[in-house]
Amino acid sequence: MDFFNQAKAVRMRNIHHKYLAADEDEETVTQDRNGSDKRTRWIVEPVRGSFEVIHLKSCYGNYLTASNERFLLGATGCKVVLSKPNRLDSSVEWEPVREGSKMKLKTRYGNLLRANGGLPPWRNSVTHDTPHVSDSFLWDVDVVEILVVTAAPAPVKTPPPHRKPSYTPISRTSSERSEEELTVSPPKCEGRTIHYHIADEEGHVEDESAVGYPLTFKGNSVEQLTQALREETSIDDVVVCTRSPLNGRLFPLRLQLPPNSGTMHVVLVPASSS
Numbered sequence: 603m604d605f606f607n608q609a610k611a612v613r614m615r616n617i618h619h620k621y622l623a624a625d626e627d628e629e630t631v632t633q634d635r636n637g638s639d640k641r642t643r644w645i646v647e648p649v650r651g652s653f654e655v656i657h658l659k660s661c662y663g664n665y666l667t668a669s670n671e672r673f674l675l676g677a678t679g680c681k682v683v684l685s686k687p688n689r690l691d692s693s694v695e696w697e698p699v700r701e702g703s704k705m706k707l708k709t710r711y712g713n714l715l716r717a718n719g720g721l722p723p724w725r726n727s728v729t730h731d732t733p734h735v736s737d738s739f740l741w742d743v744d745v746v747e748i749l750v751v752t753a754a755p756a757p758v759k760t761p762p763p764h765r766k767p768s769y770t771p772i773s774r775t776s777s778e779r780s781e782e783e784l785t786v787s788p789p790k791c792e793g794r795t796i797h798y799h800i801a802d803e804e805g806h807v808e809d810e811s812a813v814g815y816p817l818t819f820k821g822n823s824v825e826q827l828t829q830a831l832r833e834e835t836s837i838d839d840v841v842v843c844t845r846s847p848l849n850g851r852l853f854p855l856r857l858q859l860p861p862n863s864g865t866m867h868v869v870l871v872p873a874s875s876s
Contacts, residue, residue, distance in 0.1 A: 605705075606646050606656055606698055611747035613642045614705075616717035617737040622728065624660035624684055631666065631682045633717055633726040643746060655695045655710070660684055665694040668709040668730045679716065679729035704740040714739040793820030794863040798831060801843075801871045805852055814867060824855045831870060839873045 606612070614622040620633035621642040634642060640661045647657040658666040664686040671681045687694065692710040699706040707715040713730040716738050733739065797814035799807045819830055828842050843852040844867070852869055859866070 605700070605743065605745075607648070608749055609646050609743075609745040609747070610749040611643050611645050611745075612658075613637055613644065613744050613746055615742040615744070617740060618717060618719050620717065620726070622666075622715075622717070622741070624662055624664075628660075628662045628664060629684050631684060631728045633728065637744075646749075649690075649695055655697050657690065657694050658696060665690070666696065667694050668696075668711075668713065668715075669693065673727065673729045674723070679718075679731040680713070682715065682728045682730055701740060703742075705743050706739050707741065715741070717741075793818050794859075795819075795865045796827065796831075797865065797867045799867075799869045800835065800837075801852070801869050801875070803872055803875050805869075805871055805875055807869060822859050822861065824857070824859065827855070827859065827868075831868075835870065837870065837872075840870045841873050841875075843869045843871050845869065 615637065616622070616633065618633065620635050621637045621639075622644070623632050623634040623639065623641040624630075625632050625641070636642070643661055644666065645659040647659060649655040649657060660666070662684065664684040667683050667685040667687075669681045669683050669685075673679050673681050685694070695710050696715070697708045697710070699708050709715075709730055712733070714733050716729050716731045716736070718724040718727045718729060718738065731739075796817040796819045798817060799812075799814045801807045815834075817830065817834055819827055821827060821830070824842060828840070831842060832838055832840060842855050844855055845852055852871060854871075855868070
């Protein structure tokens with residue numbers, strides 16, 4: 603059955619090198635040597651609730667059906683026909699059974715699909731019969747259309763609500779910031795670059811060896827810089843400090859910033875810090 607699970611449409615060739623075919627009268631099942639004819643194409647429909655049983659639907663929209671009508675009086679075997687019942691029942695259900703590289707198709711009552719040969723009326727007829735040793739029950743099955751399974755789209759993840767960090771800047775990293783500004787932002791104003799770190803309550807800075815977060819600042823007063831950094835980091839109660847080149851201690855910026863536009867390095871310290 604695994605073979606049919608991967609098939610949307612098949613054609614079936616018997617020991618007489620002919621294909622199972624739906625006749626143009628839309629009632630008769632026959633055999634035909636032309637495997638490219640649309641009448642030899644059968645749509646595979648798995649029976650709901652079963653992993654082993656299938657329906658075979660012809661190009662005319664009706665189904666391969668095991669009837670109860672004798673093919674010839676005094677002979678074994680019943681007719682296989684095309685039908686389109688209002689409700690699909692066991693007569694249109696077939697169980698594939700693998701036999702080496704070939705297949706047998708079994709009715710729900712144990713009979714097997716048989717391709718008959720010989721003289722008319724047996725020639726090119728198709729019946730279902732009780733199993734016995736005969737190659738006429740064997741079929742080569744060719745997949746003419748593979749069933750394509752479409753994967754369900756991945757669910758869209760909703761981003762978590764924005765939380766204001768205590769002492770973590772909201773600003774993007776320098777690489778992300780530079781890429782975004784090059785693509786969507788208007789040209790930057792002239793100004794100086796401020797690299798800043800954020801200290802904890804005791805004035806300690808994590809990884810101070812790093813360059814720090816960049817901020818382009820146009821102005822020359824400590825008040826303007828403090829306000830710009832507060833808006834950048836969303837930290838309201840903060841003091842802008844610089845580190846002494848003599849002893850490395852932090853001290854608040856009180857005076858005007860240097861008049862040139864050189865790069866500055868500052869540390870933001872919580873106002874409650876000692």
